[in-house]
Amino acid sequence: MDNFYLAHPFEARKIVRAWELLIERFFKINLINPIYDVHGAQTLEIDNGLRTRYENVDFKKLVERELFEIQKKDTKGSFVIQPGNFFSIGAYHEMVYTHNLGKTVYSLIMNGHHEHPWVNYHSNKVFTKWHELNSFIFDNFSLREGFEKSQVLKELSNLELINREIENAD
Numbered sequence: 001m002d003n004f005y006l007a008h009p010f011e012a013r014k015i016v017r018a019w020e021l022l023i024e025r026f027f028k029i030n031l032i033n034p035i036y037d038v039h040g041a042q043t044l045e046i047d048n049g050l051r052t053r054y055e056n057v058d059f060k061k062l063v064e065r066e067l068f069e070i071q072k073k074d075t076k077g078s079f080v081i082q083p084g085n086f087f088s089i090g091a092y093h094e095m096v097y098t099h100n101l102g103k104t105v106y107s108l109i110m111n112g113h114h115e116h117p118w119v120n121y122h123s124n125k126v127f128t129k130w131h132e133l134n135s136f137i138f139d140n141f142s143l144r145e146g147f148e149k150s151q152v153l154k155e156l157s158n159l160e161l162i163n164r165e166i167e168n169a170d
Contacts, residue, residue: 001028001030002030002141003029003030003032003074003075003076004075004076004078004079004104004106005031005032005034005069005075005077005078005079006020006032006034006079007034007078007079007080007091007098008033008035008081008083008088009082009083009086009087010088012081012088016083017033017036019081019130022152022155022159025144026147027137027141028143029137032069032075034065034069038065038066038069039065063090067094070097070101071101076104077105077124078095078104079106079133080106080107080108080123081107082107082108082110082111083111084111084112086111087111092119095107095119095123096118098122099122105123105124106124106136107119107127108128108130108133109126109127110129114126114127130160131156131157131160134153138152
């Protein structure tokens with residue numbers, strides 16, 4: 001199974017998590033989501049209103065734990081997700097870091113910066129829509145046994161519609 005780091009904005013965590021869980025369910029791929037897989041306890045505290053995002057954060061430890069996940073020998077690269085209404089400076093740094101390690105970077109850039117020279121230089125492939133990224137995954141990663149392409153496409157399509165509604169809610 002292929003392991004990939006999943007870089008994305010904190011504010012888009014629920015959208016990206018829903019997509020991540022579907023991808024992991026249907027395909028032979030493991031996505032390492034720093035917000036849930038590395039910092040899960042802190043995320044739950046924030047989601048439950050027990051603290052703010054930057055309250056009591058050891059920034060050095062946070063960044064080094066995330067970089068450690070990218071550095072791992074069995075981590076093949078990163079998926080960088082930048083939905084339209086969200087921004088993460090950390091995800092862009094993780095993109096550059098992954099690239100500089102000689103690992104693969106697949107970027108979904110929906111915020112208008114998909115043609116930016118830095119994005120293209122540090123990405124092996126850049127997508128601008130969820131369905132483009134999903135099609136790429138279909139073509140390049142194996143489906144798990146027991147799933148048919150039509151079933152997977154339908155569920156991913158439904159998720160894409162939900163994501164579009166959330167992004168256009170502003």
